[in-house]
Amino acid sequence: MSLEGRLSINLATTRGSWGFAEAVDGCLRHGITAIAPWRDQVEAIGLKEAARIVETNKLQVTGLCRGGMFPAEDKAGFQANIDDNKRAIDEAVALNADCLVLVVGGLPGSSKNMPEARKQVADGIAAILPYARENKMPLAIEPLHPMYAADRACVNTLSQALDLCVELGEGVGVAVDVYHVWWDPELATQIARAGQMGAILAHHICDWLVPTADLLLDRGMMGDGVIDLPEIRRMVEAAGFHGAQEVEIFSKENWWKKPGDEVLATSVERFHTVC
């Protein structure tokens, strides 16, 4: 059975071995025709060349990582973040991405004021939303695990992200990454709610390792951890999302040290046997 439209590789997963072009070649060797690149990877090869590779190979781009990082210590910083997010929208459009993933940002500078950071996030998305709508680029708010609340994203639950979607209106949805949401007692109800809102834009997979050695760079391959992946997939599909599952693994000491082809072969095998 073809992997087309079913499995996507977030290019962070093969960051240890490959840049954009090598990763695309690798994916194609393994029958994978969907990718989600990071902006630095696109910049390294050049946006035009990246877009050409996508088009030539008829790749699906399940998301561009990432916009967001809105909160700033002052108005100039906030405006610079808005401007950067508009450039990210341009890049996502050029790559014909399904969505621009937003990792919204945490506490700016030495602030301890979470409500203020969260207000800046809402204001920031509101500020770029007209531009995103004009360009028909859906914005996918990715709630991040609460352990990233301080430094990466102060949107930490699906419930909170969906409240933001309601507040902001058309053109904003969510990326459901199992690593960030698997623990949530409200997981089933909030995924169902997201489905009713038509808000699920992406579904990222990996696994939660026990023990986890590093807060950021020790994600597991599907099947190596404790996440009930088939159950979450069932929830997501019951909620009406039938897009690709996107493998996103940050793993400095393990998968990033292995050859890209081994990482992809394992991803494909686990996709079939575990997910």
Next chain:
Amino acid sequence: MSLEGRLSINLATTRGSWGFAEAVDGCLRHGITAIAPWRDQVEAIGLKEAARIVETNKLQVTGLCRGGMFPAEDKAGFQANIDDNKRAIDEAVALNADCLVLVVGGLPGSSKNMPEARKQVADGIAAILPYARENKMPLAIEPLHPMYAADRACVNTLSQALDLCVELGEGVGVAVDVYHVWWDPELATQIARAGQMGAILAHHICDWLVPTADLLLDRGMMGDGVIDLPEIRRMVEAAGFHGAQEVEIFSKENWWKKPGDEVLATSVERFHTVC
């Protein structure tokens, strides 16, 4: 101004230097008359001797750490956990503790079934609750940060813990530990709810470091991280809890390597200047 009834030291904080008796002596040297010991520390000196030290020095015991760890792979394991929790209640009574803190446990064995683990937790607390009530020992469910959902506690938000309290009835409340709950978008509303329920039994403090080097053993001293401690204290006091703030710092590479007297002196100073 006396620290009596205002500042408590969880004896995990001075675990690097001291056992039970040395820690009590240290606390008294620093004007601290409230402690929260761990069961292994009590066992090491003997329950009778620990109780004698508490009584002789008129110490307040703001909590005994800890009961919980309910989920098991089979009935025998579950029953063993129930029995152990009843012993913990006996010990808490002997020490005249304000509450028995429950770290409820995570996924048993190789299970990935969070709903089942959570059901076992509810069943486990229900099973010990009559005994706790007979012995007039309040049970304090401590929601743990979601990063501990797999291996330590599958109760991960105040909302979830309070729902359990409602389900279980009289004799169960919550321990509000800033480290576990500071990130929660529902923090203010759930602390207020806990207050209306009269459910706040303990208030633990420390700080969230950025970066955090270890998921378990890299908690910060108050003021060294990003948690808005005065704001959370204000919420807790507005909710009607005016008991001691209990310093609980697991810090393998920093505070556990410093002399206990330095740890306590810093805790007292930060309590006055930061909390």
